Amino acid sequence: MLKRTPLFESHRQCNAKLVDFSGWEMPLHYGSQLEEHHAVRRDAGMFDVSHMLAVDVLGAHAKDFLLQLLANSVARLSRPGKALYSCMLNAQGGIIDDLIAYYVADGVYRLVVNAGTADKDLEWISRRRDSAALKVDVVARRDLAMIAVQGPKAREKFWQAKPALRKDSENLSSFSAEPAADWLIARTGYTGEDGFEITLPAGQAEGLWESLLAAGVKPAGLGARDTLRLEAGMNLYGQDMDESVTPIESGLQWTVDLSGVRDFVGRDAISELQPARKLAGLVLRERGVLRAHQKVHTAHGAGEITSGTFSPTLGLSIAFARLPVAVGLGEEVSVEVRGRNLVARTVKYPFVRHGQSLIDDQLA
Amino acid sequence: MSIPAELKYTDTHEWVRKEADGSVSVGITHHAQDLLGDLVYVENPQVGREVKKGEECGVVESVKAASDIYAPLTGKIVAVNEELADAPEKINEGAYDAWMFRLQPAEPGELETLLDAAGYGTLVESETH
Numbered sequence: 001m002l003k004r005t006p007l008f009e010s011h012r013q014c015n016a017k018l019v020d021f022s023g024w025e026m027p028l029h030y031g032s033q034l035e036e037h038h039a040v041r042r043d044a045g046m047f048d049v050s051h052m053l054a055v056d057v058l059g060a061h062a063k064d065f066l067l068q069l070l071a072n073s074v075a076r077l078s079r080p081g082k083a084l085y086s087c088m089l090n091a092q093g094g095i096i097d098d099l100i101a102y103y104v105a106d107g108v109y110r111l112v113v114n115a116g117t118a119d120k121d122l123e124w125i126s127r128r129r130d131s132a133a134l135k136v137d138v139v140a141r142r143d144l145a146m147i148a149v150q151g152p153k154a155r156e157k158f159w160q161a162k163p164a165l166r167k168d169s170e171n172l173s174s175f176s177a178e179p180a181a182d183w184l185i186a187r188t189g190y191t192g193e194d195g196f197e198i199t200l201p202a203g204q205a206e207g208l209w210e211s212l213l214a215a216g217v218k219p220a221g222l223g224a225r226d227t228l229r230l231e232a233g234m235n236l237y238g239q240d241m242d243e244s245v246t247p248i249e250s251g252l253q254w255t256v257d258l259s260g261v262r263d264f265v266g267r268d269a270i271s272e273l274q275p276a277r278k279l280a281g282l283v284l285r286e287r288g289v290l291r292a293h294q295k296v297h298t299a300h301g302a303g304e305i306t307s308g309t310f311s312p313t314l315g316l317s318i319a320f321a322r323l324p325v326a327v328g329l330g331e332e333v334s335v336e337v338r339g340r341n342l343v344a345r346t347v348k349y350p351f352v353r354h355g356q357s358l359i360d361d362q363l364a
Numbered sequence: 365m366s367i368p369a370e371l372k373y374t375d376t377h378e379w380v381r382k383e384a385d386g387s388v389s390v391g392i393t394h395h396a397q398d399l400l401g402d403l404v405y406v407e408n409p410q411v412g413r414e415v416k417k418g419e420e421c422g423v424v425e426s427v428k429a430a431s432d433i434y435a436p437l438t439g440k441i442v443a444v445n446e447e448l449a450d451a452p453e454k455i456n457e458g459a460y461d462a463w464m465f466r467l468q469p470a471e472p473g474e475l476e477t478l479l480d481a482a483g484y485g486t487l488v489e490s491e492t493h
Contacts, residue, residue: 032456033427034402223401227427287449289405289425310404310427338423338430 005050006145006202010209014219022116024051026222033223037312040191040228041355044151045220046212051115054141054199055125061134062109068264069128070101071247073257077103083175083188085255087247088121089266093273094243095250097121098235100188102177110184112146112199114237128265145205147198149217150228152355154195161211169196190225192232192353227309230318233281233350239292240279240306240320246270249322251279251349275325279306281349282319282333283359286342290319295336296344300326305335313352314359319344330362367393368460372475373484374436379460380478387442388475389463392424392433395488397459400426403452408444408465415441415467417474422464424455436478439469 002025011018016027027048029036039045057066066074072086082103088096097117102110113121118140125138149158159166168180169187177186184199200208213219226236235241241250248256248270256270282305284290290308301324308319319335327333329348334341347362367373372380377396381389397403405425415421415435422433443466448454455462469475479487 028428029401032402034404034453223428287405287407289430291430310425312404312427 003051005048006205007048007050007147007209010206011048011219014213016219016221019222021051021222022114024115026051027219029221029223030219033221033227034312036218036220036224037227039218040151040193040220040224041313041352042152044149044153044157044195044217045224046209046217047148047150047220047225048146048205048209049148049197050145050202050205052146053113053115053118053121054144054146055111055113055122056139056141057109057111057125057136058107058139059134059136060107062107062136065129065132065134065136066101066109067262068132069125070099071256071264071266071270072101073259073262073264074101074103074109075262076257077101079103080105081172081176081178083177083186087252087255088124089246089264089270090243091265091269093246093248093266093269095237095241095245095247096124096243098237098241098252100186102184102186104177104179104184110141116238143202144199145202147200147205147208147212148189148191148195149198149212150189150191150193150195152194154193154217157212157215157217158196158198161215161217162208190232190234191228192234192350193228193355226307227312230307230309230320231311231313231350231352235279235320236307245277245322246273246275248273248275249277249279251320277303277322278325278327280321280323280327281347281351282308282321282335282344283314283347283351283363284317284319284335284342284344285332288317288337288340288342290317290335290337290344296321296323297334297336297341298323298327298331300324303327311351313355314357318351320349367481367485367488369481371460372436372478372480373487374434374478375487376434378433378436380436380475381463382475383466387466387468388437389466390433390436391463392455392459393484394459396431397455400424400431401428402426403455406448406452406455406464408448409441411441411444413441414470415439417471424452424464433464435467437467437469437474438471439467442466442468
């Protein structure tokens with residue numbers, strides 16, 4: 001039996017095509033994945049992300065515990081409301097999950113973790129908590145729903161839908177959050193566009209969905225979410241990284257804080273690592289579509305595509321590939337696509353930000 | 365969406381229409397495009413190529429997945445719909461209007477071995493339940 005979010009009936013009413021995503025019955029699209037993609041790049045779209053799990057870490061030692069648990073440092077969260085992207089590593093430096101950590105208030109932190117890894121994460125966090133001998137409470141918040149409203153018009157339409165929340169969220173800077181009664185409004189997302197991610201009690205989710213619909217926000221499914229995040233240069237857990245690779249080999253070195261002497265899980269392994277591989281951006285120079293697991297041949301050895309798709313914004317195919325470290329930017333590589341070898345070029349990513357291509361100069 | 369009664373069908377979801385000049389037009393069914401979602405790339409066979417029934421002779425790719433196109437009949441490719449190269453979405457907009465290629469059949473009577481609309485309807489039904 002697949003799990004359903006509090007918005008399941010809303011999806012049905014919007015004619016969602018539903019699929020199994022990590023054990024959850026989720027919308028793939030509501031008719032056209034491409035239209036949903038463009039709505040987010042040009043106007044405003046919304047995603048049900050309630051399958052992701054909010055895990056509250058509570059108590060006077062919450063910060064100390066997270067300093068050990070996460071590869072990025074929550075000490076960077078200078079004031080309540082700030083958020084941080086981080087990997088959670090095992091002792092070998094392998095990625096257990098990637099997450100967002102919110103500093104809600106002193107002694108109150110919230111982690112938002114992936115749906116497919118939620119059970120594994122909870123077990124890991126509880127085990128670390130027990131062995132760290134720090135008294136913190138770890139609370140899985142299955143009572144909450146999450147809606148991401150994304151796009152250049154997302155904030156404006158959210159305020160149109162919920163005028164009373166305008167003053168709470170108007171001055172939020174990027175990667176910050178503000179509690180409003182039992183809601184948490186965060187200026188974060190997974191699309192490369194402006195917008196909010198709103199966490200609220202499950203029973204209120206349908207009401208918010210309805211008022212966002214009325215404000216002209218287009219429902220968008222997992223299909224558009226995938227093309228948007230790939231264009232925005234954001235990794236997907238289970239595809240671009242997992243426990244067999246480190247953040248250094250996944251384009252996430254910027255999220256590992258090795259400053260000072262902070263002793264976090266995986267630090268020793270990461271510090272000693274001489275990586276042989278890295279994650280690179282690819283743009284296909286011919287007609288066709290790059291897909292995960294296609295083989296890549298370079299002047300420095302072979303590699304593999306981890307995520308690939310047709311980019312609706314750019315009108316060509318883009319991908320992430322795990323390649324030998326020696327492969328530089330702007331190099332031509334060859335990808336095995338359905339029995340043919342097609343030419344692709346390595347590029348610096350993100351591919352798209354705020355509706356604009358970032359690769360035009362690199363292809364010139 | 366109803367399945368046009370005047371067409372023939374394969375169990376790999378191609379439709380086949382008999383033309384006045386004796387050739388047949390081939391496309392993918394409404395059901396096939398619905399499963400694939402938004403199409404972004406169409407690869408047609410070369411004009412002049414001889415194909416056997418069931419042989420791979422093209423590809424349609426959506427944002428989500430790639431799917432091979434199989435020759436519904438043995439024969440020779442006599443035309444391809446060039447328009448689809450720049451506008452693959454035409455298949456989503458009207459699957460039975462967006463022909464992919466035309467084929468001159470080499471085996472008389474082979475067309476009659478394909479599924480009719482009722483037979484294809486049963487196949488779609490069995491795959492969706």
